[in-house]
Amino acid sequence: MSETTRPADSSAAAPAPALEIRGLRKEYRRGVPVLRDISITFANRGITAVIGPSGTGKSTLIRCINRLVEPTAGKILFHGLDLARLHGKALREARRRIGMVFQEYNLVERLTVMENVLSGRLGYVAPLKAWLRRYPQRDIEAAFELLDAVGLTEYANQRADALSGGQRQRVGIARAVMQQPELLLADEPTSSLDPKTSVEIMELMVALAESRHIPVILNIHNVPLARRFATHIIGMSDGSIVYDGSPEGLSDDHLKQIYGGENWLE
Amino acid sequence: MSAASGIEREWRRYTPAERLARFALYFGIVAACVVSLRTVQVIPEFLYDAPEQVADLLKRMWPIEWSYYPKGVHDALIETLHIATLGTILAIVMAIPLGFLAAHNITPYTSVNYLAKLMLVSSRSVNSLVWALLFVAIFGPGALAGTMAIAFRSIGFVGKLFGEALEEARPGPVEALKAAGAPWPSILVKGYWPQVEPAFWGIALFRWDISVRESAVLGLVGAGGIGMAIDTAMNLFRWERVALMLVAIFTVVVLAEIVVTYIRKKII
Numbered sequence: 001m002s003e004t005t006r007p008a009d010s011s012a013a014a015p016a017p018a019l020e021i022r023g024l025r026k027e028y029r030r031g032v033p034v035l036r037d038i039s040i041t042f043a044n045r046g047i048t049a050v051i052g053p054s055g056t057g058k059s060t061l062i063r064c065i066n067r068l069v070e071p072t073a074g075k076i077l078f079h080g081l082d083l084a085r086l087h088g089k090a091l092r093e094a095r096r097r098i099g100m101v102f103q104e105y106n107l108v109e110r111l112t113v114m115e116n117v118l119s120g121r122l123g124y125v126a127p128l129k130a131w132l133r134r135y136p137q138r139d140i141e142a143a144f145e146l147l148d149a150v151g152l153t154e155y156a157n158q159r160a161d162a163l164s165g166g167q168r169q170r171v172g173i174a175r176a177v178m179q180q181p182e183l184l185l186a187d188e189p190t191s192s193l194d195p196k197t198s199v200e201i202m203e204l205m206v207a208l209a210e211s212r213h214i215p216v217i218l219n220i221h222n223v224p225l226a227r228r229f230a231t232h233i234i235g236m237s238d239g240s241i242v243y244d245g246s247p248e249g250l251s252d253d254h255l256k257q258i259y260g261g262e263n264w265l266e
Numbered sequence: 267m268s269a270a271s272g273i274e275r276e277w278r279r280y281t282p283a284e285r286l287a288r289f290a291l292y293f294g295i296v297a298a299c300v301v302s303l304r305t306v307q308v309i310p311e312f313l314y315d316a317p318e319q320v321a322d323l324l325k326r327m328w329p330i331e332w333s334y335y336p337k338g339v340h341d342a343l344i345e346t347l348h349i350a351t352l353g354t355i356l357a358i359v360m361a362i363p364l365g366f367l368a369a370h371n372i373t374p375y376t377s378v379n380y381l382a383k384l385m386l387v388s389s390r391s392v393n394s395l396v397w398a399l400l401f402v403a404i405f406g407p408g409a410l411a412g413t414m415a416i417a418f419r420s421i422g423f424v425g426k427l428f429g430e431a432l433e434e435a436r437p438g439p440v441e442a443l444k445a446a447g448a449p450w451p452s453i454l455v456k457g458y459w460p461q462v463e464p465a466f467w468g469i470a471l472f473r474w475d476i477s478v479r480e481s482a483v484l485g486l487v488g489a490g491g492i493g494m495a496i497d498t499a500m501n502l503f504r505w506e507r508v509a510l511m512l513v514a515i516f517t518v519v520v521l522a523e524i525v526v527t528y529i530r531k532k533i534i
Contacts (some may be wrong), residue, residue: 106441122452
């Protein structure tokens with residue numbers, strides 16, 4: 001995991017990558033690129049942290065992967081499937097193979113914890129059955145197991161708006177893992193949490209992902225947290241990648257290049 | 267101080283042009299009042315006479331003819347409630363799809379949004395009495411015309427408020443379900459509906475409350491309910507019966523208000 005994967009020699013690596021991004025460009029306004037022709041290969045295991053200053057396109061990058069944001073140009077190869085070209089049913093079927101954890105948790109507040117976790121299966125459950133709350137027994141059992149794993153079993157029938165921030169993010173993680181995803185995306189999963197809870201949430205997410213062999217791509221602006229949990233780090237600055245390597249290899253010089261200035265490092 | 271910095275420290279909330287515009291607005295309002303008073307043509311004799319007339323009317327209304335209630339009021343009152351309730355339910359059924367079409371976050375086609383909003387506005391722009399006149403012409407006099415009038419007037423109200431509630435729904439949870447690969451019916455049912463549910467029931471109950479009041483007068487144009495009984499009693503100068511009916515309507519409206527307030531508290 002300490003090896004540095006470079007886009008150029010990705011074909012030489014033995015295990016197939018989880019995700020390959022080639023020439024990804026995103027312009028919200030014409031001629032103003034937020035992502036400037038990014039190419040990265042994500043290994044099929046471990047935790048990849050994308051770091052960089054606010055407004056540098058980290059979130060846009062993550063959201064382009066599952067097409068919550070439409071890429072302007074480029075390829076996003078997910079096990080040989082170009083996500084950037086999918087539409088309708090094919091896109092939905094690809095999305096359900098990719099879990100996502102959000103900064104603001106994005107739970108449906110008036111639904112119970114259990115139903116929020118089960119929502120992770122909505123890509124598989126027919127709408128009518130979801131409406132009638134007839135989820136397959138298998139899914140219900142899996143949801144209880146996940147609630148055990150995140151330590152919220154006794155809250156199963158409470159409404160999500162009754163939970164604290166850390167508890168809500170646990171539900172968010174359980175919902176994403178409920179999809180049995182082949183890739184887990186996390187968009188600033190700890191930015192709305194206090195430092196202690198942030199560490200707990202990261203520990204939980206990493207443990208769940210590792211035990212189920214799910215590769216994780218997360219963006220995070222907390223560098224120490226990224227160093228502590230990531231197996232691979234991508235540094236972004238102004239819409240481009242300026243670092244792609246191991247956490248150990250990330251030096252102060254790199255950080256200066258990513259964030260600019262140096263006074264903040266002391 | 268201004269001399270020290272060399273900058274004129276003067277501050278006014280409005281520019282001269284804005285002040286002129288504000289003056290023009292006030293002047294316009296006063297002018298409009300004067301002009302409309304002249305158009306209304308208040309006849310002074312009738313105005314001075316009014317207190318006397320009111321006293322006379324009240325005298326004729328007393329004593330209220332309570333004994334007439336079982337014979338001539340009860341059934342009409344129940345029919346009024348039926349008109350209000352059925353009309354509101356019918357309106358809700360028709361307003362929900364229109365609300366979805368009017369909400370731009372659910373239907374991302376501007377032309378469809380405008381079409382739906384146009385239908386909602388036309389429903390609201392016609393008074394329920396006018397709708398009742400139309401439906402009396404179509405279905406003949408009776409409760410059916412009243413029910414349809416209430417329904418068509420209510421569609422605009424329910425659809426507009428429901429559509430606005432949908433537009434105010436938080437996009438985050440919806441995004442999460444989209445990211446999980448949920449098809450759109452599931453996103454509507456599990457992402458939007460739980461968020462707008464309290465608003466929906468609030469709107470429906472509020473509209474029912476209004477419908478009860480409106481259906482009481484629909485009978486004046488022959489669309490069924492207690493209004494028809496009032497019309498008849500007035501034509502026969504049976505003011506003690508009219509008084510009874512007014513008291514009956516007042517009681518029902520107050521009861522409806524209490525019920526609606528109670529249920530709203532329970533939901534939200």
